[in-house]
Amino acid sequence: MIKAVVFDVGETLIDETRIWSRWAERLGVSSFVLMGALGGMAALDRSHSDAFRLVRPGFDLGAEVAAWERDDPHGPRNEFDAGDLYPDVRDALAAIRAAGYQVIIAGNQPRRAYDALVAMDLPADSVHTSEGWGVAKPDPEFFAKVAAVAGREPAEILYVGDRLDNDVLPAAAAGMRTALLRRGPWGYLHAERPRAADADVIADDLHAILPALRGLT
Incomplete structure (x- = not known):
């Protein structure tokens, strides 16, 4: 039982729609582009980090999160x-x-x-x-x-x-x-x-x- x-x-x-939309803005692409890339990675059983690297080659998640926090310490960034x-x-x-x-x-x-x-x-x-x-x-x-x-x-x-x-x-x-x-x-x-x-x-x-x-x- x-x-x-x-x-x-x-x-x-x-x-997570708003979070991904803020990520798209951060990466300099439209929400449509990033969410399409995320869907593609999901279909291929690949990580969401691969979607980031697809739109920005060489992307480093840890470094970008730290930089985002420095740039916008009081904003919502990738949080909910x-x-x-x-x-x-x-x-x-x-x-x-x-x-x-x-x-x-x-x-x-x-x-x-x-x-x-x-x-x-x-x-x-x-x-x-x-x-x-x-x-x-x-x-x-x-x-x-x-x-x-x-x-x-x-x-x-x-x-x-x-x-x-x-x-x-x-x-x-x-x-x-x-x-x-x-x-x-x-x-x-x-x-x-x-x-x-x-x-x-x-x-x-x-x-x-x-x-x-x-x-x-």
Whole structure:
């Protein structure tokens, strides 16, 4: 029986459209160009960093982030806030929690994302980031930490995310139940792949998670 529901962050809870648009401006290309490049990399199972290098050869992510912070220390840059939440997040998480499930947020995010998520005061029992843990998905240790903070057996956890490679497949390998969310570039692409059938649930939005939970044993 599922007792805890754990949510990824980017394109699960957070709409990254504004972040990618700011990156496009930073790189000197249109949003259309960068998002097209991102979609291409997603289809090829390549990193988003490869999209940056496609439009700016020799691109160094760490150096660019540091330079951006120096240039615009008080701007939003590549960060998110409550205005970037998908519209269904608060109500869906609140309903899941009210139904008696433990709600946890844990995704591949920098440490500063923890502060942003906590400031949103979401209906969640705890918030965790990969940088805070020192390990990132799809490393099995990430999912071991998920189970540890939940205080549950892996089979009692449903992990919800938008990707097969980072979310569904490694969470399932760790013994968890999984939900693949069809939103964001990776979500739509991955839902069409044969291994999407490995997910226990394929959902179009977060409101579909609670009804699906009732069907999982």
